[in-house]
Amino acid sequence: MTDYDLNTVVACTRCSRLMDYVDRLAPAKGHRREDYWNRPVPGFGDPLARVFLIGLAPGAHGANRTGRPFTGDGAGDFMYPLLHAAGFANRQAAASADDGLVLQDLYISNAVKCVPPQNKPLTAEFKHCRPYLAAEQARLPNLKVIVTLGRGAFDSYMRLCLDHAVIQRLGDYPFAHGARYLLPDGLWVVACYHTSRYNVNTGRITEQLFIDLMEQVRGLAENG
Numbered sequence: 001m002t003d004y005d006l007n008t009v010v011a012c013t014r015c016s017r018l019m020d021y022v023d024r025l026a027p028a029k030g031h032r033r034e035d036y037w038n039r040p041v042p043g044f045g046d047p048l049a050r051v052f053l054i055g056l057a058p059g060a061h062g063a064n065r066t067g068r069p070f071t072g073d074g075a076g077d078f079m080y081p082l083l084h085a086a087g088f089a090n091r092q093a094a095a096s097a098d099d100g101l102v103l104q105d106l107y108i109s110n111a112v113k114c115v116p117p118q119n120k121p122l123t124a125e126f127k128h129c130r131p132y133l134a135a136e137q138a139r140l141p142n143l144k145v146i147v148t149l150g151r152g153a154f155d156s157y158m159r160l161c162l163d164h165a166v167i168q169r170l171g172d173y174p175f176a177h178g179a180r181y182l183l184p185d186g187l188w189v190v191a192c193y194h195t196s197r198y199n200v201n202t203g204r205i206t207e208q209l210f211i212d213l214m215e216q217v218r219g220l221a222e223n224g
């Protein structure tokens with residue numbers, strides 16, 4: 001996959017709709033607008049990670065506020081304790097970018113680095129942001145497994161693979177929770193339901209489903 005200058009991602013303004021949205025975004029109750037990150041949110045984690053977890057996009061009052069993926073919102077509140085239990089994080093809670101959270105064997109980012117209205121990036125916004133995803137992947141020399149949270153992240157990652165001729169047909173890789181594919185480049189892709197508050201509240205994703213999936217991911221990382 002091609003490289004891209006990750007150092008510029010926080011200054012990227014390529015998606016005008018997302019720039020307009022963040023300009024208008026009112027802070028959540030109890031917060032001040034000047035405390036919000038309100039810029040593209042880069043990934044973070046273990047540079048020697050074997051596992052790369054890709055979400056959809058920053059939450060309006062989570063990652064877009066704190067500047068770190070899945071930090072300060074319901075999706076992270078659900079996920080980080082489970083990642084801790086699975087040995088991928090040194091602590092259960094993720095409240096701010098300087099809270100001491102360290103990921104182990106795991107790197108986390110989003111398919112789209114800027115917060116979208118209604119959590120729905122447009123096709124063009126996924127496309128604009130894919131070079132950053134490729135650059136993040138290129139910086140992980142030990143990578144074995146990509147975990148995608150939700151269909152949007154899965155589709156964008158598979159489109160990236162198609163664009164780089166890693167795969168030949170998107171139709172060979174349908175999305176389903178728990179689906180896993182060994183790609184021709186030797187990496188595994190594992191699909192997971194998103195850990196959004198909506199999916200948690202409706203029971204689409206449960207703690208046990210996520211723990212079971214991450215156990216499988218650990219096995220793939222260790223035994224391929």
Ligand code: SF4
Pocket residue numbers: 009012013014015018040112113114125128129132
């Ligand atoms: S979503 Fe990605 S490509 Fe679009 S402005 Fe943000 S960082 Fe740039």
